[in-house]
Amino acid sequence: MAEPVLRVEDLEVAYATAAGPARAVRGVSFAVAPGETLAIVGESGCGKSSAAHAVMGLLDARRASVTGRVQLGARELLGASHTERRLVRGGELAMVFQDPLTSLNPVQRVGTQIAEQLHAHRAIGRAAARERAVELLGRVRIAAPAATVDAHPHELSGGMRQRVMIAMALANEPRVLIADEPTTALDVTIQAQILDLLAGLRVELGLALILITHDLGVVAEIADRVLVMYAGRIVEAGSPAEVFLDPQHPYTWGLLGAIPRVDRPVAPRLPAIAGLPPSPLAPPAGCPFQARCPHAVAACAELPALEARAGALGHADRCVLSPTVKRARREVVGRIGLEVSA
C-alpha cells in the first residue's frame, strides 16, 4: 500500500466542562493513504466526530484540549501556528458535514461560497474563481453547473446541496477529505448517489477519504478499512469483510446485531445493546465496553493494545478473550438471535 498521507497517533480530545474534562477521544491512532477509504464507525457520542474535528483543527482551543500527533505528509499539525493550520484547512485537508442545508450559508450564493474557499488559499481573480466554481460543480455531477452557481442553497435539493458541499471541499485539490456522516441527512436514493460520487472522486483524484458514519451499509459498500470506535477508543480495526464477517470484539457483535434485518422473521423488538456507554467524565480503565459486555471477565480491567491477530493481515481488536473463546461465544450469540435488551 502507498505511503499514508495522514497519520494520526495517540489522539486525545478532552472537552472542558463544569464537571471536569470530558474525554471524548482516548488514544486513537490511524493512518490513511491516497486513494484509500477509511471508515470510522460507532454510535453517537463515541468520539468519531470529535476525532475528525480535532484532525481538522476545528475545536475551540479554549474549550477542548487536543494532544497526540496529526501528521499530514511530513508536517506535524498539532502545535502548528494558527495561520499554518488555517491554510491546511480547506486546502490539503477538507471536510464535508452531515447536514448540507445548515452547513451552507443560507444568504450566500453557491458560487460565492465556493469562490470564497478559493480566494482563501490562492491568488485568483473573480472571473477565474467563478469559472473554477462552475467546473467544480460539474465535477460533482451537477446537471446545470452554470445555472447552479448563482443559486442560493435553499433553491437546491438535499442531494444537490451535498454535492455543492463536496465541490467546495474539492476546491483546492485536497489530499485528504473527511466526510462526517455525509449521507445521514439525505434520502436513501440520494445517499447511494453521494456515496458513488465520493468513491469515484477518491479514485479520480487519488483522495484519501475518511468516512465517519454509523451506517454500516455505507461502510460495507465503499470502505477499504474500518475502525470501530466505542467510548473514545478504537476497539476493532480491519477490512469490512474481516470486521463484518469475523467480528472479534463483543461491541462489534452488538453493533452488527443492532441492524434491523428484513431477511429474517421480525423480532418482537429491535435488538439493542443493554445499558449505556460510560461517561466521558470518568471513563473506565481497561476495556470501555466491560460494563455492558455479557462476556466480561476479570482481565477486562486491562486494555490490550490494538494488535493484529496472528494470521490476519490488518485485522485487530482489543478484546482480551482468546479467539477460540470468542468464536464459541459468538456462535451462541448468533443462535439466540443476539442479545435482546429487556
Added chain:
Amino acid sequence: MRGFVARRMAGMALVLLAVSLTAFLVFNVIPGGDPTVRIAGRSASEQTRAQVREDFGFDRSYPVQYVRLMGQVLDGTLTSYPDRVNVRDEIVRGIPATASLVIGAAVIWVLFGVGFGVLSARYAGRWPDRVVGALAMVAISLPVFWVGAMLLYYLTYRVELFPPGGYVGLSEDPGGWLTHLLLPWFTLSLLFIGVYARVLRTSMLDAEHEDYVRTARAKGLSERRVMTRHVLRNALVPLVTLFGLDFGAAIGGGAILTEAVFDLHGVGQYAAGAVDSLDLPPVIGTTLYAAFFIVLMSALVDIVYGWLDPRVRVDG
C-alpha cells in the same frame, strides 16, 4: 414587487383608518375630552356653548364628526380647536428638527450599537464584554429626561459648552445646527446603543454556533472573514427589523422626551402639546403622521429583509 407594493398600500390604508378611528373614539370617551368647554371657556353661558357646538359640529353624530375630520385631514384644512392653527403647517414646521434629531441619532446608535455588539460577542465572557454589558444596562436603564436634564445642567449651565436647547436650521447655520443637536443626539441614541449592542451580541453568539460557521472555518477562511461574512452578516438580519420599527417610531414623532427636554419644537413635542391640551385635530394629525412612518418602515424592513435573507424574499 408591484403586487407587494399594492398589498402594502392597502394594508397601510387600513392601519391608518384604524389608528384614526381609535384616536377619535378614545378622545371622545375620556373625561374632559369635550372640546366645547375648552373652546368656549369654563364660565361660558349655555348659549355660547350651544353656539360653539353648532359652529364646530359637535352637535352632530360621531360618525358625521369623524368623516368631517377625516375630510379635513385629506384636504389639509385640519385646524386645532382653540387657536385655529393649521395642523399640517405645524407638523411640516416640526419636520426639520425631528428629522435632524432622529436621522443623526440613528447613524450614531447604529454605528455604536453594532460596534459595541461586535466587541461584546468577540470577547464574550471576558472583560470587554462585561464592561460593555454593564454600560449597556446603564444606558438602557437611565431615563431619557434625566440624561437630557443632566447634560443640560452640566454642559450648558455649569460649563457653557453647548447652547441651552432649541433648534437651528441646517441651511441657516450649519455650525449652530450641529452644536444644538450633539447633546440631543447623544441623549436619544444612548438607549438604542445599549439595546442594539445587547441584541447583536446575542444574535452573533447564536450565529457562531451555526453549522455554516463551522463550514466557513473548515474552508480555511481567516477569522476576520468568518466573523464578518458569516457571523455578523447573518446576525444583522434581526437587527434590521428592530431598526426599522425604532426609526419609524422616532421619525414619526416618538422622540417626545428628547425633543421636549432640548426644546427642539419637533413633531413629537407638538404631539405632546396637543395631548396636553386635549386638542383633537392635532392629536389625530400627529397620530396619523406617526402611524404612516411606522407602516412605511415596516414595509421597507420587509423589502430589506428579502435582500438580506433570500429565503424570505418577497414575491409577486
